[in-house]
Amino acid sequence: MNIVNKLTIRHLKQNKRRTLVTIIGVIISVSMIMAVSTLGISFLDLLKRQTVATEGEWHVLYQNINKEQLEVIQSDSDTEALVISRDKGFANLEGGQNENKPYLFIKEYNTEGFKRFPIELSKGRLPKAENEILLSEDIATIGKVNYEVGDTITLNVGHRSLKTSQGTVVELSPYDPLERDNGKVIEKLEAIEASNFKVVGFMKRPTWEPAWSPGYTVISYIDEKIIGANDYINASVVLKEIDRSLYDHAENLASAANIDSLFFNNGLLRYYGITNNDGLRSLLFSLSAVIMGVIIIGSVALIYNAFAISVAERSRHLGMLSSVGATKRQKRNSVFFEGAIIGLISIPIGIVCGLAGIGITFYFINSIIQGALGMTEKLTVSVTPLSLVVACAVSILTIFISTYLPARKASKITAIDAIRQTTEIKLTGKAVKTSKVVRKLFGIEAEIGLKNLKRNKRRYRVTVFSLVISIVLFLAVSFFTANLKKSLELSQDGVNFDIQVTFHEDIDHQLINKISSINDVSETVFSKELTLVSWIEESSIADQLKENTENNHSFLEDGKYPYNIRLHGLDEESLKAYAKEVGADSKQLLDPNQSAAIVIDTIPFEDLETEKYVETKVIHTEVGKSLELSYTDYETDEEKHVDKLEIAALTDKFPMGVMPMGLGALDVIVLDSVLEQYVKENTILSAQSFLYLKSADPMGTQREIEEMKQSNVSLYNVYQVRQQEEQMILLMSVFTYGFIVLITLISIANIFNTISTSISLRKREFAMLKSVGMTSKGFNKMMNYESIFYGLKSLLYGLPVSVLVMYLIHRSLMNSFNYGFSLPWLSILYVIVAVFIIVGSSMLYSISKVKKENIIDALKQESI
Structure with a gap:
């Protein structure tokens, strides 16, 4: 290790407070990146598991296929598992007391179907032969017909039909409600064959059965070995690899096998990030880019402030290195080395903190998810090797970007400039010139406060930049939340009752x-x-x-x-x-x-x-x-x-x-x-x-x-439809509002860190003002005006940038939706109030730290 790096480590040890603040800043940033990526992956994982738990696991459905076509699908190299099913038909429920459900609806599955579809056995066993059936518990509880395991029942199985006013006869599907006219059932059951079935068990009502279905679902067994050449079945395929190519592959396979009816489980595939909807895919990519850009900018701002302030404090130290022959490259590399040391310490801790924070959050919101939302699955912390690599890579890139500008500045510091502090303080008349209106309207304290900001534009800009980033982060996320909820509501079918x-x-x-x-x-x-x-x-x-x-x-x-x-x-x-x-x-x-x-x-x-x-x-x-x-x-x-x-x-x-x-x-x-x-x-x-x-x-x-x-x-x-809508909207609200809370806390930490550090670095300046007669009242007045100037300047830049980011988010959503762009005025009002509250409280906190400083000691002090 060269002497410059040794001196850098010594400087980090001697300035423990500043080093700790920098490490905490980086940890917060890394935690945010890790938490957001983990939150997204875990959220999608929950939606996948919940979809499978309620609707079954399948990716592609081939309908009405024969045995020859089935063999083509089975032999396909992309097929991992194959669920064979068939709607056998309806049969009258003899003795049923529920006039809205006079039928039994018989559905057949092979063994794989019992594994892949949500069939919750409550008593007995699953069917293993064609003449065995599994009954729904609702037949006894609602239909008031009691069967026992081992009973044999004879059913005349057929299909429902309805004669229209034009005289034509149409076949009704399992999802059509019971057809009535003035309270009288007008549909008929066309019996095809009589079959004997042995009851082998009972199950909970299947989640895929519509509440308005006129028949109780009962499940039987179908053996692919005894499927006749003229029999038609449905094949639900679970694929080995889930990627964008599955759409083309399935369509090519269907075309080669002359299969006319092909469906994709888009409800499940979209949670893999796979969709054949170009608008939706553009929406996902553009939104991800905008949100990740906002996160990285916020992280860079947080870490950059820490390193920029560190370089400002080390300016004399770097000047001394110049005086003893340190080159520009050595001074620049000393800042990069400091970034590497900070990164080695902060990134592992940040990743652990991010995962721990998400785990604690999930622990508390799982009760909401399973209680208020009625979901059966829990949010679990899902971490993939790719998410860890991405989090580390983004963090390293963020630290590098954050240290690059301070490193360049450090390389240019000369011994004379460092000793005279000419890079930090501007004393030319033009640089600190203020309008006479300021003194007339607000007094001498306001003028001194404004001159203080102009004397050290770098610290002033860093603070304003932090505030601008915080404003943009909050407004972007709150706008995203509101528009995402609006988009979800637009995509639902408008059911607002149970x-x-x-x-x-x-x-x-x-x-x-x-x-x-x-x-x-x-x-x-x-x-x-x-x-x-x-x-x-x-x-x-x-x-x-x-x-x-x-x-x-x-x-x-x-x-x-x-x-x-x-x-x-x-x-x-x-x-x-x-x-x-x-x-x-x-x-x-x-x-x-x-x-x-x-x-x-x-x-x-x-x-x-x-x-x-x-x-x-x-x-x-x-x-x-x-x-x-x-x-x-x-x-x-x-x-x-x-x-x-x-x-x-x-x-x-x-x-x-x-x-x-x-x-x-x-x-x-x-x-x-x-x-x-x-x-x-x-x-x-x-x-x-x-x-x-x-x-x-x-x-x-x-x-x-x-x-x-x-x-x-x-x-x-329609409780299932309504429940799914509310689950999605409420779950998305938990996700996005959690994100808002995270961003808000990080933004507040960023502002407190920047302002408190800036105030601490100005101890000598404050001591000088007090030494020439500034009273406590005047001092407080000056700091209040500085807070106002910070707030106004940050809003002047932050609001237009926020509007631009919000418009980009709106344009991203317009890939799949179409509604007007409107500003979230209430959120903007909250931001305006919050900026002045945060700046004011940060100032008060920081001033309380320096108020008790002895004037003589502060004037002598060269570093904190």
């Missing part, structure tokens, strides 16, 4: 009250719905529809476009609450003589051409204008006028039970008595009645409603 109860005959208000009073029901809305038509001027229709009308005028009639109007009639209490939420005049809406309505004019939908989720105006209109309502009498083919509805408010908020209809349609909210009057005056019209529920236990609530044995109602339980 259970829909449909009334097929006369409304029974006692039944409504009885259902609403169920213990777990937290919120209810009763709504009547009526579909009408309104002819909208071409200038007012959605922009996407205008493109169609420009190319094809057949959509228009007399320059107007026919909109489907779905009226939702709410009771007074529900309408009043909704009006308050959207800022409408409830008095106008509750007056049945005024015919006023709230129109939902902004809706989210998926544009299939661009593969983007879009938030768009479905109609361009204004409050106070009217909608002419009409309907067509199909017996006379005559269009009849109903009423003119005045628009009392426009909104993008949906009341419970209302889901967007799409382009060319409007959801309109009115008082229920207004809707009833339309039906009364136009007897050909009929309204549907619905009760929408939110429940803490949707399955338990469904069970209680079914036990009421009401034949005039049907249930539509």
Whole structure:
């Protein structure tokens, strides 16, 4: 080791406080990099495991294939495991008490299917032969039909069919709800064959079974060896390697084997970072680049400040080295060597601290994930060799970038400059010149404070830079959080309830009250719905529809476009609450003589051409204008006028039970008595009645409603869809808000470190001011003005840069979504207030450290 490096180590040991501060700064930076990468990997790992736990593990699905095609898939070198399945069909459940589930739905799996799909055995064993079945526990608990292990049952297996009004017969899928008309089941079960089955066990209700399915799922066994040449099955493939090429490979294989129906498990593959959606892939890459760029800049700022201040303190030390013959290269390398020493100590500690911090965080939020979110899987710390290598590489690169500028500056320090401190302090009149307005408005203390900043521009710039980085980090992450939640909500299908109860005959208000009073029901809305038509001027229709009308005028009639109007009639209490939420005049809406309505004019939908989720105006209109309502009498083919509805408010908020209809349609909210009057005056019209529920236990609530044995109602339980939406949004909120907390703490630490160090380095300056008569009051006033100058300058630079970063994030999200760019004004207000609070508190903390300093000792002091 050469003498310069030995002196560097000695300097680090002698200045223990500064060395410790630098090490802590680097540890915080490395911890942040490691924590963010681990958080991302662990978060994706949780989503993978949760998806597998609820939907099964498969990557590619080949539907309706024969034995020959199956052999092609089996022989493919990329196939790791093959799940064979078949929907055998429906059979009547003899003695079933649940009128909404009169069937058994028989699904067959091979042995691999029992391993890869979430089948939770509660009693008995899994099927091993074709004539063995596994029953759902719900058959006994809800259907009230008791079977025992070992029972043999005979089932007439077939498919469900429905005769349409046109006279054609269509086959219904397992996911279609039970078809009724006025409470009466109108579908039929076409029996194909009778089969005997032996009950070998019971299972929990499968997670993939829709709550509205008309049949209880039962599982049987299928043996690939006895599949006939004319039998058709489904093959779900688990691949050995998961990468972007799987899409092309699967499509080529399907083409070679003449397989027509091919599906990818995009819900699982996206958590591997694999997607065949170019927009989504661009979104992932661009967002990752922006966020990682923000993290690296923040880290560089934190570490750079530590090394820059260290070099400032060592300026005399480096000057002495110059005086005894040290070259520029030796002085530069001494700073790099200091960075290497700091890195060797800090990087391992930072990685351990980052992992420990994430582990502790996961320990506390797992209760939220499994409680409030209802997830079965836990967040576990997932560390891959690649993530460790990336964290170390980014940390080393960050330390190198952080030390490069200070090292260059160190190489240029001469002995004379170091002794005279000419690189640190500027004393020319031009350099410290201030406006006379400052003294007139704020006094001599403000002028001295401003001159202090100008005298040492480097420290001033370092502090302002730290504040700017903190502002950018906070606003970028909070903007990212808000927009990510908005994007998630756009990508969901708008379900905002757990259970829909449909009334097929006369409304029974006692039944409504009885259902609403169920213990777990937290919120209810009763709504009547009526579909009408309104002819909208071409200038007012959605922009996407205008493109169609420009190319094809057949959509228009007399320059107007026919909109489907779905009226939702709410009771007074529900309408009043909704009006308050959207800022409408409830008095106008509750007056049945005024015919006023709230129109939902902004809706989210998926544009299939661009593969983007879009938030768009479905109609361009204004409050106070009217909608002419009409309907067509199909017996006379005559269009009849109903009423003119005045628009009392426009909104993008949906009341419970209302889901967007799409382009060319409007959801309109009115008082229920207004809707009833339309039906009364136009007897050909009929309204549907619905009760929408939110429940803490949707399955338990469904069970209680079914036990009421009401034949005039049907249930539509969408708790799984709603649960998945809420899990994703809440989990993403935990992830992003956790990130905000992390960034905020690091930013505050960065600012405190920079300002406290800057104040400590100015002890001699403060002692000089006190020695010439500055009072404590004047001193405090000067420091307050310095805080204000720091805050104003940092906001002047930080806010425009933040807007630019936010716009880049917005542009990244626009690869898969389409909605307007808007600034988070509330977050900006928080930042403005927080900047002055943080700067002020940092100043107060730092001043308290130097207040008790003896003037003579401080004037003598050359280093801290």
